[in-house]
Amino acid sequence: MKNIDExxxxxxxxxxxxxxxxxxxAVDVGRKIVDxxxxxxxxxxxxxxxxxxxxxxEVVPKQIQGVPTDVIERHxxxxxxxxxxxx
Numbered sequence: 128m129k130n131i132d133e134x135x136x137x138x139x140x141x142x143x144x145x146x147x148x149x150x151x152x153a154v155d156v157g158r159k160i161v162d163x164x165x166x167x168x169x170x171x172x173x174x175x176x177x178x179x180x181x182x183x184x185e186v187v188p189k190q191i192q193g194v195p196t197d198v199i200e201r202h203x204x205x206x207x208x209x210x211x212x213x214x
Contacts, residue, residue: 159197170197
C-alpha cells in the first residue's frame with residue numbers, strides 16, 4: 128500500500144489527463160467512499176458532474192499506478208467574493 132506522499136505524487140502526474148475527460152470537474156486525494164461512508168482506503172478521487180455510462184476511452188480507471196480511484200458525483204458552485212447589496 129502506498130503512503131499519502133506517493134499517492135499525491137501519482138495524482139499530480141495524472142491530474143491534467145483526468146481533467147480532460149468529459150464531465151470531470153476536480154481531482155484530489157482522500158479516503159474512498161463506499162455506500163456513502165468513508166473507508167480507510169486512500170484513493171485518487173475524481174469528481175464528475177454526473178455519473179453515467181461513458182465510452183470506454185472516457186472511463187476513469189479503477190486503479191492508477193496501483194492506487195484505487197473513487198468517482199464521486201458532485202456539483203460545485205462558485206460564490207462571488209463581493210458582498211451582496213441590500214435594499
